[in-house]
Amino acid sequence: MTIKMPVAATAISRRGWMKGALGASALLAPGLVRAQSRGQKVNIACIGIGGRGVAVVKDLYDSGLANVVALCDTEMGASRTAEVLKMFPDVPKFRDFRQLFDKMGNAFDAVSIATPDFSHFPVAMHAMALGKHVYCEKPMGHSFRQIQLMMDAATKYKVMTQMANQGHSGAGYFQFGAWTSAGIIKNVTRITAFMNSPRRWHGKTTNGFLPAEPVPADLDFDVWQATSNPHPYNFGYMVGEWRSWFEYGNGALGDWGAHIFDNAHEFLRLGLPTEVESHWIDRPSRYLFPQGSTLIFRFPRRGALPPLELSWYEGQNNLPPLPADFGDSVVDPNIPPPSAGSIETKRLAPGKVIYGEGLTFKGGSHASELEIIGQAGLDLRSRLPATPAYDTSHAGNFLRSVMGQEQCHSDFRIAGPLCQTMALGVIAQRTNAKISFDPGSRRITNHKVADALLLGDPPRPEWAHYYQL
Template sequence: MKKNDFSRRSFLKKTIIASSAAAISPSLLLAGTNILKSSKIIGANGKVNLACCGIGNRGAEIIEALYATGLANIVALCDVDMEAPHTAKILGKFPDVPRFKDFRKMFDKMANQIDAVSIGVPDHSHFPITMMAMSLGKHVYVEKPLARTFHECELLIKAAKKYPNVVTQMGNQGHSEANYFQFKAWKEAGIIKDVTAITAHMNSPRRWHGWDTKITSLPSNGNIPDTLDWDLWLASSQPHKFDKDFINGQWRCWYDFGLGALGDWGAHIIDTAHEFLELGLPYEINPVKLDGYNKFFFPQASTIAFKFPERKGMPALDITWYDGINNLPPIPNGYGVSGLDPNIPPPSTGKLEPVKLNPGKIIYSKDLTFKGGSHGSILSIIPEEKAKDMASILPEVPKSPSNHFKNFLLACKGEEKTRSPFEISGPLSQVFSLGVLTQRLNTKIVFDRKKNTITNSKIANQLLMGPPPRKGWEQYYKV
C-alpha cells in the first residue's frame, strides 16, 4: 500500500471507529462530535500519557520540559529522522518507549494509550499532526508558530471550537511567565492604555544571513540521510527534492517550510500586546524595507509595518517589526541599556550571539513609553526618572502558578486553563503569516478583517491558503 493511500485510509478509519475506541480509551474524543469522555485524573498515577512528535533539537527540549514537571508519562516517541544523531539524547533517556517514524501509524497502534501529544517539528508539518490528534481527542502542545499558512491556522481555530474538550497550547513559553502577568495587571490597572505604536525588534544573526540572494531555483544537493524518511518529512507539502539546507533547523530559512525570524521570535515579543490590547488581525501590512529580497528564502533584513484599527475604545495601533543585524529601530531618549533575559533559551545553533540591540519591544502610549525584552522579560517605564515617579502606584503583579509546560499538563488534568490556547495563539500566528506574505511577494497587503481576504492582490489572497495538500493528505484540511 502506498504511503499516501495509507494516510487517507488511516484517517478515515480513525474517524469511523472512534466511537468504539472511546469505550477502550476514556480520553478519546468521538471524532465529529463535541463529546469528550475523560477524567480529570488521567494516565497512570494521575499523570498525562504523552506521545511526542519531534524528538530532536527543539522537540527534545519540549519533551524534557514537559517531563520535568513530573506530570507526564512518555508513552510514544515519533520522528521522521529516528536514530539520527540529534535524537540520541531522548532515545537514551526513554529507551523502552515505543518508537515510530509515522505519526499516523503511532495513532493507529496506540490511540487508546495516549492522552496528549507534544508537537516539536518544522512549521510546515505542525498542521496535519495537530489535526489528527485533535480529531482523536488528544490534547495538543504545538511549538510556535501554530502553523505555516493563514488557512491552516484558521482551520486549527475552528477545530478547537469543534472539539472544546481538547486542551490546546502553543509553545510561546513566555506567555506563562512574568511578562504575561505584568502586562495583564498593568493593562487592567490603566497603566498600559492608549497605545498607538509598538516597535518589535530581533536583530540577531539568522541562518540565511549571507546567502546568495540571486538564486533562481530551490537547491537540491546532498544525499538523503539513511535515517530520514524524506517523504514523511514533507508531510502535506508539495513534492520537493531533498537538500541538506532543508533539514535540522534550516527549514526555517525557506518560505515553503517556515516563517523566518518573524514567526520564530514574534510569538515571544508581540504575544502579550496582541492578546491584552485585543489586536486581532491587521488591515494593512507594508514591506517598508526588504534587503536582499529573494523569492525562495527570507530577506537579509526586514522592516514590516502592521496597521491595526481602533478597538473597543482603544486607539488605532501600528506595530513595526525589524529584523537583520544592522536594521536597528529608532531608540527613544532614556532607553538605557538593552538587556538580555537570562531565561531565554539558546537557539539550536548554540548561544545567542552578542548584538547591538537584544530582542524586544518598545511600546508607545499617549502618556508613557515602555521598554521590554523577549519571552518572559518584564516591561519597564522609560526614562528611569518617570519610572521612579510612578513606582508607588504600580499594581502588584502576581507570580505565575505554573510554567507553560506545567500549565498545559494541569489543563489536561482539568486543574488549570491554558494561557496560549488556539483561540489566542491562532490569530497571533495569522499575523505572522500575513507578514511573511508581505516579505515573500515584496508587496503591500490590504486585508479585509471581516471576510479574511486580501483585497489588493489575487496572488497574495491565494497564498492565504497556500498550495493544495498533496494527494493522500487532503483529509486533514476538513473540519
C-alpha cells in the first residue's frame, strides 16, 4: 500500500508542470529513451556538482560510459562548482533544474542527483515523469512519503534507478550475497551498527532557526529550498551544514546507515520494522540532530527467517558493546573524505557486528568485506565461498543498466525500504519515543506526532505538484 498524500496542488501548477514535461520529452516512452543509449554512451545531465557532487560526476565520467551534456547547480559559478566546470567548460549550465528539463529534455537519457537530501525528491520525480533514468545520492528522500512516491514513480515510468550507496557494487556486497546463499550467514537475530565519528552538529546548540543574512549573488536560494519550508537564508545551512537540521537533513543515520547495514537489509530481507525505539538520546533538540543516540529497530519474522533486532549507536561517546574478541575495526580504504569533520578509524571505524547461527561477523562500511570473529573464522577459511569478481563501479553498473546490459544493484525497489527504515529511525530520534509501525497500512499506530511526520512537511504550493503521481 502507498501512503495517501493530502496536498493542495493547484490545477494551474499541475497543468503547467505536465505541459512542460510533455513539451520536453515525455512523449518518448521510457523504453525508447533507454534504447537510444543501448550499446552506446549514455547522455547524462548532472544536477548538483559541488561537494559530494564532484565525486559523483567523476565516477560517472570515469566509467567511460557517459557523455556529460549539461550541468546544473543552484550555486553555479561559485567556488564549490569550479572543479566540475573546469572539466566540462563548454556544456550548457543551469541553476534551476526545471529550466534544464524545459530547454534540454530531449538531449539526455539520464540524470545524476547530488543535491542536499531534502531536494532529491522533486528533481527525481520531474526526471522520472519524463522517462529519464535516475542516479540519486543517498538517502533517496527526506521523508517516508517522498521515498514511497519515488519508488512508485520508478515503477510507473519504468526507468532505471540507482541510489548512490557505492559500496552496493563493491566486494562486500557480492560477498554478503555469496555467504548468505551458501548458508555461512544464516538465522541472524541481532545486528549492532555504529557510527561514532564527529559530526558537524556535535557541540552545537540552538533555540531556533538562524537569522537572515544577505543571499549571495551566485546562489538561487529559492530553488535550493525546493519543497521544504521556506526560511531566510543563512550560511549556517549551506555547504553541508543542512545535514545538522531535522528540517533539511537525515543525520548520521541517513548519511551512514546506507553504507553500513545496506547489504544486511537486502540479503536478510528485512523490509520495514514494526517497532523503532529511541533507547537513549544525548541532548535532544527540536531543531538539530542529537549529540548521540541509540536506536533499536525490531523486524518481524520474514518467512523462515527469524525476528531480528538492529541496534544503532551514534555519537562520539556512545560506543557500542562489542564481542570480547572483536579485535581491530574493519576499514574500507576507499571511504570518501567528508566535506567537514573527520571519520574516526583509529578508535572505532564505522561498522557493524552481525550475530548469526553459530558465527559472529564484523564488518566496516561501504565496500568492506565481512570477517568472522574468533577461531571459527580460521577453521572455516578454506571452505568459504569466493567473493564473485565485478569489474565496474556503482556508477558503471547504473550506466550499463541504462544500456540494457545489467540490472541496478541498488534500484529504488531495493533502496526504498532501506531509506524508509532510516526515515523511521529519524522520526524516533525527533520524537524521542518508541514507535509502533504497521507495514501494511504504512502508519505509526501509537504516536500521533510521529505518524504525522511520515508525511513530512507540507510542500510550498508552487512545488506541491511533485507529490501528485
